[in-house]
Amino acid sequence: MRRLQTDILILGSGGAGLFAALHAKQAAPELSITVAVKGLLGKCGCTRMVQGGYNAALAAEDSIERHFMDTIEGGAWLSDQDLAWTLVSSAVERVRELENELGCLFDRNADGTIHQKAFAGQTFDRTVHKGDLTGIEIINRLAEQVWARDIERLEEHRAIALIKTPDNDAIAGVLHIDMRTGEYVFVQARAVLLATGGGPTMYEYHTPSGDKSCDGLAMALRAGLTLRDMEMVQFHPTGLLAGSDTRMTGTVLEEGLRGAGGYLLNGARERFMQQYDARAERATRDIVSRAIFAEMRAGNPTPNGGVYLTMNHLGADHVREAFKGMVERCADCGFDLAGGMVEVVPTAHYMMGGVLFNGDCSTSLPGLFAAGEDTGGVHGANRLGGNGVANSTVFGAIAGDAMAAWVRAEGAWRAPDEDALQHAVAEAEQPFNRAAGDVEQIRETLLACMWEDVGIVRNEAGLARAAQVLAELDDQLKATGMASDDRAFNLTWHDWLNLSNLILVSRAIQRAATERRESRGAHFREDFPERGPLEKSSYVTVRVKNGTADQFELAEQPVKFSIIRPGESLLTR
Numbered sequence: 396m397r398r399l400q401t402d403i404l405i406l407g408s409g410g411a412g413l414f415a416a417l418h419a420k421q422a423a424p425e426l427s428i429t430v431a432v433k434g435l436l437g438k439c440g441c442t443r444m445v446q447g448g449y450n451a452a453l454a455a456e457d458s459i460e461r462h463f464m465d466t467i468e469g470g471a472w473l474s475d476q477d478l479a480w481t482l483v484s485s486a487v488e489r490v491r492e493l494e495n496e497l498g499c500l501f502d503r504n505a506d507g508t509i510h511q512k513a514f515a516g517q518t519f520d521r522t523v524h525k526g527d528l529t530g531i532e533i534i535n536r537l538a539e540q541v542w543a544r545d546i547e548r549l550e551e552h553r554a555i556a557l558i559k560t561p562d563n564d565a566i567a568g569v570l571h572i573d574m575r576t577g578e579y580v581f582v583q584a585r586a587v588l589l590a591t592g593g594g595p596t597m598y599e600y601h602t603p604s605g606d607k608s609c610d611g612l613a614m615a616l617r618a619g620l621t622l623r624d625m626e627m628v629q630f631h632p633t634g635l636l637a638g639s640d641t642r643m644t645g646t647v648l649e650e651g652l653r654g655a656g657g658y659l660l661n662g663a664r665e666r667f668m669q670q671y672d673a674r675a676e677r678a679t680r681d682i683v684s685r686a687i688f689a690e691m692r693a694g695n696p697t698p699n700g701g702v703y704l705t706m707n708h709l710g711a712d713h714v715r716e717a718f719k720g721m722v723e724r725c726a727d728c729g730f731d732l733a734g735g736m737v738e739v740v741p742t743a744h745y746m747m748g749g750v751l752f753n754g755d756c757s758t759s760l761p762g763l764f765a766a767g768e769d770t771g772g773v774h775g776a777n778r779l780g781g782n783g784v785a786n787s788t789v790f791g792a793i794a795g796d797a798m799a800a801w802v803r804a805e806g807a808w809r810a811p812d813e814d815a816l817q818h819a820v821a822e823a824e825q826p827f828n829r830a831a832g833d834v835e836q837i838r839e840t841l842l843a844c845m846w847e848d849v850g851i852v853r854n855e856a857g858l859a860r861a862a863q864v865l866a867e868l869d870d871q872l873k874a875t876g877m878a879s880d881d882r883a884f885n886l887t888w889h890d891w892l893n894l895s896n897l898i899l900v901s902r903a904i905q906r907a908a909t910e911r912r913e914s915r916g917a918h919f920r921e922d923f924p925e926r927g928p929l930e931k932s933s934y935v936t937v938r939v940k941n942g943t944a945d946q947f948e949l950a951e952q953p954v955k956f957s958i959i960r961p962g963e964s965l966l967t968r
């Protein structure tokens with residue numbers, strides 16, 4: 396095993412990881428900083444895939460209070476209000492930093508102000524964007540800034556275990572696999588940031604990049620950390636549906652299309668959203684996804700089994716100009732977005748749940764920080780479109796500042812628990828010691844199980860069925876090996892490791908979804924269709940005891956209405 400040392404280790408190079416690296420370097424230039432990432436820095440993760448844009452209350456007619464109320468109401472009053480306030484108040488500063496210090500250029504109005512577009516579920520058009528491919532602008536500029544600084548990179552290094560001290564009282568470092576060689580690499584660090592970005596890729600239709608397999612959440616669970624809101628999985632209503640033989644199926648067609656006035660039609664080519672919500676296509680993602688799912692179940696689907704999205708009535712030339720990236724993506728799959736109809740299906744997009752963390756991004760494990768989609772609490776039961784990249788950049792920046800201060804004040808080198816290191820290696824080696832089997836079949840069963848029974852509409856019987864299937868899949872995976880024992884770029888090995896993480900996190904989702912016997916935000920129980928009283932809102936936490944998924948421990952914690960109570964509004968105070 397190779398051993399390295401760094402003052403600050405950042406896992407992941409999305410918006411959270413790169414903002415953290417830049418802020419930590421600026422706050423404490425004398426500290427060594429290393430970004431370890433499963434892919435290539437700047438080329439992987441979901442921040443690069445951001446299409447629609449970034450929410451910030453920039454306009455004079457808008458306000459931080461309005462953005463806050465939209466976020467709290469969108470999240471069905473489950474959010475940690477202090478975290479949500481940090482999100483909306485700091486987003487303005489981060490957008491300014493992105494433009495004025497980091498070199499991003501967002502679309503503008505004729506008067507030179509930043510253009511902000513409509514996104515569903517918001518009472519003001521506040522989404523800052525660069526055309527309809529905003530993430531490429533953000534991540535390219537962030538990556539350039541990181542490349543230009545004295546920041547170490549461990550690319551194609553996959554983190555596999557958070558390693559604590561022998562007495563479990565702090566983090567000592569992180570075990571990785573150098574994917575290029577298969578070598579194990581232990582990086583000892585005084586502070587570690589978990590910013591691997593969640594990613595619900597355990598569902599049949601999903602949007603996140605292939606490098607995302609809930610690694611951070613699985614590592615956190617195995618390290619005994621507590622997660623919250625795991626039942627809250629957001630489905631984006633409009634995933635491209637182009638058949639099962641293309642990986643374009645499931646990729647997202649951005650929310651701005653509905654924001655701009657796009658219509659959804661069922662297989663009979665009838666508009667249906669007005670029957671489900673007064674805001675029709677501009678209702679929040681959970682409502683639109685459920686409505687589409689109901690239309691799909693009611694029969695009469697499109698040829699590939701979904702519904703249609705059409706923009707034709709807005710003028711093909713206008714659509715071509717305003718949504719160039721989306722028009723080209725649809726054309727690649729044979730659909731005419733500007734002048735015709737595109738088949739779409741709800742697609743698993745984002746996990747509101749994640750690691751319990753504090754306002755300075757610290758966690759319950761000293762030295763371990765978390766930011767971005769790996770964390771829970773900011774969005775509550777549902778995330779507003781445009782609040783995702785705001786979340787990763789706002790909290791990434793906070794984490795960078797906080798880790799720099801922590802290392803200076805109290806961060807010490809800590810010796811790792813050598814037994815834990817050896818145990819983690821043995822766990823990763825498992826597939827080399829088993830007879831070759833069909834990893835892909837396990838993956839397909841997982842995707843179907845989660846889509847059918849732990850997806851958009853849930854009930855007790857389906858969740859119980861899923862519990863059984865997930866336990867069986869876990870056993871099957873542990874008994875399944877690989878044909879090749881070559882460790883260099885062995886993608887079957889990495890698929891195996893991905894699946895191991897996805898099954899563990901799926902079990903956490905299933906358990907939390909069973910625990911919540913009401914419908915709220917992204918979580919819909921057809922056996923408990925009503926929402927419970929808002930004043931009694933509580934969030935579900937889950938952790939595993941002794942590192943084993945058979946010993947989940949669940950609890951309910953009351954939401955603290957630290958800023959605003961249900962029924963009140965900051966706008967009318």
Ligand SMILES: Cc1cc2nc3c(=O)[nH]c(=O)nc-3n(C[C@H](O)[C@H](O)[C@H](O)COP(=O)(O)OP(=O)(O)OC[C@H]3O[C@@H](n4cnc5c(N)ncnc54)[C@H](O)[C@@H]3O)c2cc1C
Nearest residue numbers: 407408409411440441442447448554592767768781783784
């Ligand atoms: C298609 C798509 C469109 C979206 N559009 C929008 C939008 O318009 N507006 C919005 O607000 N949000 C949007 N989102 C959500 C947004 O992308 C995320 O909320 C946010 O970017 C997450 O940032 P992050 O830094 O937490 O994670 P990511 O950007 O996903 O970065 C995670 C990083 O961790 C790395 N990693 C993963 N596992 C490991 C491991 N084991 N070891 C080391 N590194 C690892 C990954 O390679 C990656 O570099 C969209 C998401 C998708 C998928």
